[in-house]
Amino acid sequence: MHTDPKDPYNYPARDTLPNVRNAHNKHCALCSPYRDWGCLYENDDSWEIWQVLNSSPKGLAQLRWMKAANLAPHFDVSSADNHLPLCGDHADVLRPGKIVLCPALEDLDVMIEFEENDWNRRVQDSEVAVHESSRRVPSLKELSGYFHCLWLGPQPNNVPNLRGLDVSFTEVGQPGADDEHEQTFPQQVLFEEEIRMVPNVRLPTVQPATETSDALARLDHGLLLNPPNKPSMWRLNPYACLTHALGFVNGAYIPADMLYRAYDRKKKCYVPDVVPLRVLNPLDEYEWRLLKLRRLYSRTASDLQLQRNAKDKS
Numbered sequence: 001m002h003t004d005p006k007d008p009y010n011y012p013a014r015d016t017l018p019n020v021r022n023a024h025n026k027h028c029a030l031c032s033p034y035r036d037w038g039c040l041y042e043n044d045d046s047w048e049i050w051q052v053l054n055s056s057p058k059g060l061a062q063l064r065w066m067k068a069a070n071l072a073p074h075f076d077v078s079s080a081d082n083h084l085p086l087c088g089d090h091a092d093v094l095r096p097g098k099i100v101l102c103p104a105l106e107d108l109d110v111m112i113e114f115e116e117n118d119w120n121r122r123v124q125d126s127e128v129a130v131h132e133s134s135r136r137v138p139s140l141k142e143l144s145g146y147f148h149c150l151w152l153g154p155q156p157n158n159v160p161n162l163r164g165l166d167v168s169f170t171e172v173g174q175p176g177a178d179d180e181h182e183q184t185f186p187q188q189v190l191f192e193e194e195i196r197m198v199p200n201v202r203l204p205t206v207q208p209a210t211e212t213s214d215a216l217a218r219l220d221h222g223l224l225l226n227p228p229n230k231p232s233m234w235r236l237n238p239y240a241c242l243t244h245a246l247g248f249v250n251g252a253y254i255p256a257d258m259l260y261r262a263y264d265r266k267k268k269c270y271v272p273d274v275v276p277l278r279v280l281n282p283l284d285e286y287e288w289r290l291l292k293l294r295r296l297y298s299r300t301a302s303d304l305q306l307q308r309n310a311k312d313k314s
């Protein structure tokens, strides 16, 4: 995992703070709105406004890449959609990149397909000079608006709950351990649905058992931060998040072992009762899409010229 010493660079402009806090109803973006001890800022002085891309050398380089690729020409470190309010616990996992927010898989697929079509358009349209032929990207209306929490573990034994999910360590698989926080290798994390339904959250899905494999939960836990048809409620720039997430793929680490227990709302109990499901952490699926987008979005006007030349010769 790449760590980024962001703290000294995380300087949101003071006039941004009230707007960001109000846009999230004065709650931490990752905490459940229902927990009494949740993060109402009036009662909590450990909250902070986190910047997706900040003014660190790495952040500024990421911003330059974003601008060169024309992903969000008007976006800047001070843009409102570069900020998320976080409680101290969630800042501690997002700041060093233990959890990374990334646009949903289907949105990465939309971006890839859009870019491939758009590139063909720019190659074919030789009437327009390459330097005037700008890249286009899907608008937020064309995306699902979900941002997924990528678990890049290994995790410390203090993992905060996430909106809609209770998170704890489990002793499953470590017979004889009498301390539930005892570290195992790899570590084990248990996810449980919150009993109360939480809006605008995507919970892990469960793949039923087959003849050849056990049931499996897929940790595609996502937060709806940009409802496609409500521009006034768009909270986060997906291209900034994509750029940020690119900084974290390809790390040399062993992800945590993760387990999931669904809640049966009709029977009012957790199912299955005893044995939590193994969690499939779909990091690979994000990684290849992110790397593909980095390669596609890094193509320059010179690359476009070369491609046009090749087309003219053929």
Ligand SMILES: [Zn+2]
Pocket: 028, 029, 030, 031, 039, 086, 087, 088, 089, 090
């Ligand atoms: Zn929080």
